Amino acid sequence: MSVTIKDIAIKAGVSYSTVSKALNNSPLVKQGTKDKITRIANELGYQPNYAAQRLVNKKTNMIGLIWPTIERSVPAQLVMLIREALEQKGFSMILSVDPIETALEMFKRFQIDGLIIFEGSDRYDLSQINIPLVAYGINRPHKHYPLVDANHRAAIGKAIDHFVRLGHRHIQFVGQLDSKDPFQLEKQNGFTQALAEHNFKYTQNNVIGTTGLDWFDGYQAIQKCIESHRLGSALISASYELSQGIVRYLAEHSIQVPDQVSIISYDNIMQMSHIEIPLSAVGVTLPELTHVIVSKLLQQFGEQPLQTMLTKLTPELVIRQSSLKSVQ
Numbered sequence: 001m002s003v004t005i006k007d008i009a010i011k012a013g014v015s016y017s018t019v020s021k022a023l024n025n026s027p028l029v030k031q032g033t034k035d036k037i038t039r040i041a042n043e044l045g046y047q048p049n050y051a052a053q054r055l056v057n058k059k060t061n062m063i064g065l066i067w068p069t070i071e072r073s074v075p076a077q078l079v080m081l082i083r084e085a086l087e088q089k090g091f092s093m094i095l096s097v098d099p100i101e102t103a104l105e106m107f108k109r110f111q112i113d114g115l116i117i118f119e120g121s122d123r124y125d126l127s128q129i130n131i132p133l134v135a136y137g138i139n140r141p142h143k144h145y146p147l148v149d150a151n152h153r154a155a156i157g158k159a160i161d162h163f164v165r166l167g168h169r170h171i172q173f174v175g176q177l178d179s180k181d182p183f184q185l186e187k188q189n190g191f192t193q194a195l196a197e198h199n200f201k202y203t204q205n206n207v208i209g210t211t212g213l214d215w216f217d218g219y220q221a222i223q224k225c226i227e228s229h230r231l232g233s234a235l236i237s238a239s240y241e242l243s244q245g246i247v248r249y250l251a252e253h254s255i256q257v258p259d260q261v262s263i264i265s266y267d268n269i270m271q272m273s274h275i276e277i278p279l280s281a282v283g284v285t286l287p288e289l290t291h292v293i294v295s296k297l298l299q300q301f302g303e304q305p306l307q308t309m310l311t312k313l314t315p316e317l318v319i320r321q322s323s324l325k326s327v328q
Contacts, residue, residue, distance in 0.1 A: 062092050063114045064103065065082065065117075066100055068121070074240055074267045083095075100122045113131065114300070116135075118137070132300035133297070134293055146296055148311045151315050152183055154190065154314070157190050162264065166327055168262065169233070172206055172208050174208040174242055175188060175207075176217070177210075191206075217241075221242075222245070236264050238266050239265070239266055240267035243279055251276055257277050257322050258322050263279055264280040264281065265279050278321045279320055279321075280319050280320045280323040292313065296311060
């Protein structure tokens with residue numbers, strides 16, 4: 001026989017209502033009582049009747065997340081952090097890597113309460129979606145829905161500013177130049193814009209194209225660059241994975257960082273400090289990005305409307321060993 005709220009209430013010595021509130025993390029129940037009820041529920045093997053809850057509350061406490069690619073490790077870490085943050089708030093998360101329209105059809109069957117979308121090259125009009133949503137993407141004038149923008153353009157600009165202060169004049173961007181990914185395009189645009197702001201002439205020697213964003217793409221790209229004698233004094237890598245490949249090739253060929261070439265990588269994650277040489281990094285941290293995305297979504301479940309549709313974040317530049325050397 002399955003364990004019920006009544007069984008938990010009898011053992012805990014409280015009312016049925018208190019058990020129900022505690023198991024739903026209500027602020028009306030003291031934390032000590034919640035902990036006691038939760039412990040007893042676990043000991044008895046209590047399993048909530050989600051179907052009954054949905055009928056009563058008209059909610060599923062399920063959030064859909066649409067992510068157009070699973071190729072990169074950093075967005076994967078972000079997805080995991082979002083899932084954990086939602087679980088702490090009492091929500092479950094369903095992930096889809098399908099195109100937006102396909103994913104929405106699937107989510108209808110689960111009757112999700114809200115939606116998080118990592119924007120890609122899909123041109124779907126998100127303003128026609130009639131449930132609470134937040135998109136992680138690039139701000140554009142035509143976007144009239146809740147959006148979180150990590151300001152990739154400003155991040156690359158900060159990296160160039162740092163190199164210019166150190167005296168670098170031959171700065172190169174390493175990334176997938178033919179990408180349809182709006183995040184990668186925004187980084188490239190940030191690079192050309194920042195060069196212009198410093199009155200640097202942009203040429204093809206300022207960019208090192210890759211065929212993808214993986215470790216080996218960075219390795220191959222820097223190999224071709226060095227073999228053609230085009231390596232500058234400072235590199236800005238478009239991703240953590242590319243940076244791993246770049247650093248590996250340089251180490252194998254005894255090219256010293258930062259003595260012979262300095263590096264700043266996009267993706268402000270702790271793993272940057274654990275590569276063969278600690279890498280300077282720029283971008284919004286994943287914990288901050290997680291907090292803003294989840295908060296912006298859950299705000300829409302309250303009675304007060306969102307104050308602003310757009311949240312544009314401020315990227316941080318973390319200086320480590322790879323970009324400390326000044327150019328004389």
